[in-house]
Amino acid sequence: MSDNLVEIRDLSFAYTDRLVLQGINLTARRGQVVAIMGNSGCGKTTLMRLIGGQLKPTRGKVWVDGQSVGDLDFAGLYRLRRRMGMLFQFGALFTDMSVYDNVAFQLREHTDLPEEMIRDLVLMKLNAVGLRGAQDLMPSELSGGMARRVALARAIALDPMLIMYDEPFAGLDPISLGVAGDLIRRLTDTLGLTSLVVTHDVQESLKIVDYVYFISEGVIVAQGTPQDIRASELPYVHQFVHGEEDGPVPFHHPAPDYAEELGLAHA
């Protein structure tokens, strides 16, 4: 069994004809929390969908637990996905089911466990995210942070080997932010998982991750341990880590000259 749970080699992907990712090389070792950072629209969610097999690579390969995701047939892909959890940006809880039923969903779909055992498992998972008391609420009654924690409980229901988090910190208040970060680290360590965290929240993720990849405009521009990243002199990383407004990533979207557009150029 290889040490690397996720391995991506020379991966490129294009939506119809627009290249979103090019030449990505990325590895996540078992038991690690690996962060993928980059500004919005750089292709982070796309990368997750490629790992989950919802999109097929235009070029290159993605291996998860030794299997090439893009080459699996329908049954093989679904078998692999049972051992992956994915946390969507806004939780993606089933809005017509209670918190309890959401967490029980995969257990009911994929196992023949009796209802008492499902109950024990659901309560255990909800307890792990601190929301056992919320089991009877409906998703519409949850705050954003709670919804994501319920989604996390749902994602770990079948004890996956890999969890992918899509922007788990976006839009959270500082307290929920710390809670979410701790939770990701703790679950990874106690359940023996591997976690991939897509985020643009540098400060929070540097506290909890083992390794970081920076993506900009579809290519990996920097990588390293949190110490490497903090010490990095690369302009892009420096701008990102210190939250500077202008740098290699410009503040302005490409536009014609301002004065000209206002008609001042002719005056």
Place this chain on the structure above:
Amino acid sequence: MPETLLAPLRRLGGRVVHSVWRLGLATRFFFLTLLYSGTCVRRPHLVVKEIFSAGVLSLIIILVSGLFVGMVLGLQGYETLQTYGSEEALGILVALSLVRELGPVVAALLFASRAGSAMTAEIGLMKATEQISALEMMAVDPIARVVAPRFWGGVISMPLLAALFSAMGIFGGYLVGVVLIGVDEGAFWSQMQAAVDFRDDILNGVIKSVVFGVVVTVIALYEGYDAPPTAEGVSRATTRTVVSSSLAILAWDFVLTSFMFRGV
């Protein structure tokens, strides 16, 4: 000059190709739904839940509309029949109009705007909030788990709703014709019983409503599944469901009627 003439033509052509393309995709979607219906057989409670939301929740509007349509038929029918002195035939007129045409067609139109639009909006929103993606990532096929139960729920509900619509309509015709106007009660029922044929009238009406049920639910589910995952996309898809399924109902009604009743 030819350029100004060509542009609208090209747009028209583009639209036609686009529509044919979508029709093809919707047909493929329909067959996929049938192919993945195994889950519904193994877990019938999934279908029962959808019969509740598509069928039971449409009951009120169907029953009330049926009653009023029947009462109007009673009034109008009496007015016309009276001029020929054959008021007793009112029962036949009301019953045949309802079981052959109005029951299946009007119930299906109401079903499209009540249950069809709800299905489109629900599936479109599930897609917009990534619930469909979440299902796929949990190794649960959304067609089997979300689409197929709604399809069967709709297809089973539709003929039942049409039958209830007709029954209410006949009752409405009876209220107006017999109770209010005073047509002979015995003649009303016995003429109806003698003239309505099980195979030619009732069964054909049921076949129509099954076809309409398939047409409406497939359009509603496909529009929802195909909707762009935004608020605007879902609202447009909902409108399209009501418009296209109403047109499809009327077109299919003509086709089916022309096969079933050839005036012989």
